[in-house]
Each structure stands twice: as structure tokens, then as C-alpha cells.
Amino acid sequence: MLKNFWYALEFAEKVTRKPIRVTCLGQDFVLYRGESGAPVCLSDLCVHRGGSLAMGSLVGDRIACPYHGWQYNPDGACVKIPANAEERGIPRKARVDSYPAVERYGMVWAFLGDLPEDERPPIPVIPEHDDPTFRAVHFEMELNANYERTFENVVDASHTPFVHGTSFGNPDKPEIPPFEIRSDDWSAEADIFLSPPPPKGLWGLLAKRKPRPEYVTVTNGWYLPNVVKLHVRLPIGDMLLYDFNIPITQDRTMVKIIGYRNFFTGGWADENARKRIEKILVQDRPVVEAQRPELLPFDLADELHVRSDALQVAYRRRRAQLIAQGWWVGGDDIITTEGPRRNATVIASPTRRDHPELASAWVHKARNGGKPDESARRAQ
Incomplete structure (x- = not known):
């Protein structure tokens, strides 16, 4: 799992003045909106006794822990301890990790890492979001698979005739013609020619009025750390799916999808669009969940590759x-304990750079001295 990137954690409409818990990179976070409406992302773990802040309540811009009422500002600093007399100060170590958060493209994003602002990779651009000719729908599904497996599945054009059959591919013409990749440091995409199946259902009604092309152009692309795009140019218009493959843990992924279309743009067609997205995921799910090894190999030579890959x-x-470069979530990000939940991930936030003298405030030592166990070492 990669840190030091912007992660889309939740659909924007689900982030309100009521705190919610989300999980990414193995760590729990709390999301809510401040009084101005701006999103806030903090570590979900109260520094006092480990209460879940997501179970708490808001007091203005502050979030109050449900256990002892400690209140934290959006920057992660504790500003009130109800059990303390007014004349007693707040310990300087009383703070939690605060992660930069923004709302963009219908998602709430948080920067999960400690890089300074001018060194952070960009948020991927989704131009269709602000294009009035497109209509968007949302869909989500959890898969018991590593996020890199689900991520690669979407940009793998050659699986479509076999996994999706006549609903998306054409088993009679599975060849993938040569294609060129356009790339930069944070993304790569390619225009790929696929033989289409006959359109069915609602979308087929309009398509019957137009000649069926021998090939359709499908643009597949990935955007670090976990976003993939599928752009299909149909005879009736354009359909684009942006998949946000959120790594809950090493072997569980929440896939959140924004689907855009510039045809049948009335709300009456939304449910049909969601069902088509769901059908694609349901077909992919058993294949991806059965892949071995479960985690993507680190050595390129460990799996066989062909031109279409x-x-x-x-x-x-x-x-x-x-x-x-050290951007992989590894041993330094793992807290090891001897309790029922043996391993947990804690991603350092930019707040730690802002307050280096408080580095020990975030140190949680286990009984074994805080050293990562063997599973944590293997994860590096």
C-alpha cells in the first residue's frame, strides 16, 4: 500500500456534520464537516484512552470524544479536557493526527502522508464532473481482494471477452491490437480497440438505429495511487467509470465508482446505469478474489507479461x-501490540512535521518494545 498520496475516502454527500469512520491503508479515520462546510479528517483514535472519535459529537468545529469528552480542533490539537479544572493547562502531547482534506469531484479526499504541501502529488483530474452534458451516478462494493488486484483488473482490457462475455466484450474477437501509452509521473492511459458485443436492453433501443461498429475505442487509464478510468465510446454516447480502489486492509478493498454518461441523462435512467456498473463488478468479483498470490508481486519477473499487459x-x-523512495506502508507505520488486534497502521500526518518536538506524542510501544513482528517486516 502506498502512502504520501491523496485518497478519495468517501462520497461527498455522505460527509456531513455527523462524524463517520472510514478505513484506508489499514487505519481508521474520522470524517466530518466544520461549520464552514469544509471537510475535516483526523485519526479516529483519541490519544487519551483510545476512544473512537467517530462515535463522538461536534461542538462547533471541534469533535468531542464520546468516552471522556476531550475536544479536538480540526488541526488535531486537544483544546478541552472536561475532567480538568479550568486553571489546569492542556498537555502539549494531547493531539491526534490531522490530515489535509478537500472536496473535489463529488468525493472527499485526504492526504495520507507527511509530505509538505509543495511536494505532494496532485489529485487526478476528472473533467467530466463539471461538464453539464454528463450525468453522474455513484456505486460502491466491498471486495475480499487486495486493492492493487482490483486496480489492475480495470486497466486489463484482455479479460473483458472472457470475464464479461457478451455483456461487455466479444468472445469471438478477443484480440487486442497494439496500443501506445501516454504517461507522466502519476498516471498512464491508452486508447484500446475492442470488438463490441451487440447492445442489449435499454441502451440497445437507441443503438439499433445506428450501424454497429467493428471496434469501439476504450480508454483505460490509472492515476496514482488507486484510481482507474474506463472510457467507453458507444454508438449512443460516452460512458466513463472512475474507480476508487480504497485499501481497507491488505486483503479487503472498498471500490467506490462514479459513472458518467452523456446519453439518457434524465434521472429516470440512473438506476439502469447503476445496475450495469454492478453487473460489471459482480462478474469481476469472483475472479479477482480468487487470484493468487493475493498480493501483487514486488518483482516484475514474478508474473508473466505480454504486450496487452x-x-x-x-x-x-x-x-x-x-x-x-520509502512511500510503501511498512514496518515504521505499524503499531504492534499483544492484544486481540495485534497490528494497526498509523500513517504520519503533516502535523508531525509542524511539531517535531512532539514526536513522542504519537509513539505507542507494545510489550515487546514496539518492534514490528515478522508479518510487519514481510510487508515492507
Whole structure:
């Protein structure tokens, strides 16, 4: 799992003045909106006795822990301890990690890492979101698979005739013609020619009035750390799916999808669009969940690649570079305890750079001295 990136954690309409818990990179976070409406993202773990802030309530811009009422500002600093007399100060170590958060493209994003603002990778651009000719629907599904497996699945054009059959691919013409990749440091995409199946259902009604093309152009792309795009140019218009593959843990992924279309743009067609997205995921799900090894290999040579795998290979090469830079969630991000929940992830926030003298405020030592166990070492 990669840190030091902006992660889309939740659909914007679900983030309100009522705190909610979300999980990403193995860590729990609390999301809510301040009085101005701006999103706030904090570590869900109260520094006092480990209460869940997501179970708490808001007092203005502050969030109050449900256990002892400690109140935290959006910057993570505790500003009130109800059990203390007024003349007693707040311990300087009384703070939680606060992560930069923004709302964009119908999602709430948080920067999960400690890089300074001018060193952070960009949030991917989704131009269709502000285009009035497109209508969007949302869909989500949890998969028991690693997020990199679900991520690569979407940019893998050659699986469509076999996994999706005549609903999306054409088993009679599975060949993938050569394609060129357009890439930069944070993304890669390609225009791929696929033989389409005959359109069915509601979408087929209009398509029958137009000649069926021999090939359709499908643009597949990935955007670090976990976003993939599928752009299908149909005879009746354009359909684009942006998949946010949120790593809950190493082996569980929440896939949140924004689907855009510039045809049948009335609300009456939304449910049909969601059902088509769901059908694609339901077909992919058993195949991806059964992949072995469950985690993507670190060595490019550990799996066999062919020409049609070029987008996946491009991702794995860039991933290897970022791992070498220390952007992989590893032993330094793992808290080890001897309790029922043995391992937990804690991603350092920019707040730690702002207050280096308080580094020990975030140190949780286990009985074994705080050293990562063997599973944590293997995760590096």
C-alpha cells in the first residue's frame, strides 16, 4: 500500500456534520464537516484512552470524544479536557493526527502522508464532473481482494471477452491490437480497440438505429495511487467509470465508482446505469478474489507479461520506484501490540512535521518494545 498520496475516502454527500469512520491503508479515520462546510479528517483514535472519535459529537468545529469528552480542533490539537479544572493547562502531547482534506469531484479526499504541501502529488483530474452534458451516478462494493488486484483488473482490457462475455466484450474477437501509452509521473492511459458485443436492453433501443461498429475505442487509464478510468465510446454516447480502489486492509478493498454518461441523462435512467456498473463488478468479483498470490508481486519477473499487459507493467515499474523512495506502508507505520488486534497502521500526518518536538506524542510501544513482528517486516 502506498502512502504520501491523496485518497478519495468517501462520497461527498455522505460527509456531513455527523462524524463517520472510514478505513484506508489499514487505519481508521474520522470524517466530518466544520461549520464552514469544509471537510475535516483526523485519526479516529483519541490519544487519551483510545476512544473512537467517530462515535463522538461536534461542538462547533471541534469533535468531542464520546468516552471522556476531550475536544479536538480540526488541526488535531486537544483544546478541552472536561475532567480538568479550568486553571489546569492542556498537555502539549494531547493531539491526534490531522490530515489535509478537500472536496473535489463529488468525493472527499485526504492526504495520507507527511509530505509538505509543495511536494505532494496532485489529485487526478476528472473533467467530466463539471461538464453539464454528463450525468453522474455513484456505486460502491466491498471486495475480499487486495486493492492493487482490483486496480489492475480495470486497466486489463484482455479479460473483458472472457470475464464479461457478451455483456461487455466479444468472445469471438478477443484480440487486442497494439496500443501506445501516454504517461507522466502519476498516471498512464491508452486508447484500446475492442470488438463490441451487440447492445442489449435499454441502451440497445437507441443503438439499433445506428450501424454497429467493428471496434469501439476504450480508454483505460490509472492515476496514482488507486484510481482507474474506463472510457467507453458507444454508438449512443460516452460512458466513463472512475474507480476508487480504497485499501481497507491488505486483503479487503472498498471500490467506490462514479459513472458518467452523456446519453439518457434524465434521472429516470440512473438506476439502469447503476445496475450495469454492478453487473460489471459482480462478474469481476469472483475472479479477482480468487487470484493468487493475493498480493501483487514486488518483482516484475514474478508474473508473466505480454504486450496487452502494458498498462499494468507501467504501474508496477512506477510502483517499484516509489517503494524505493520509502512511500510503501511498512514496518515504521505499524503499531504492534499483544492484544486481540495485534497490528494497526498509523500513517504520519503533516502535523508531525509542524511539531517535531512532539514526536513522542504519537509513539505507542507494545510489550515487546514496539518492534514490528515478522508479518510487519514481510510487508515492507
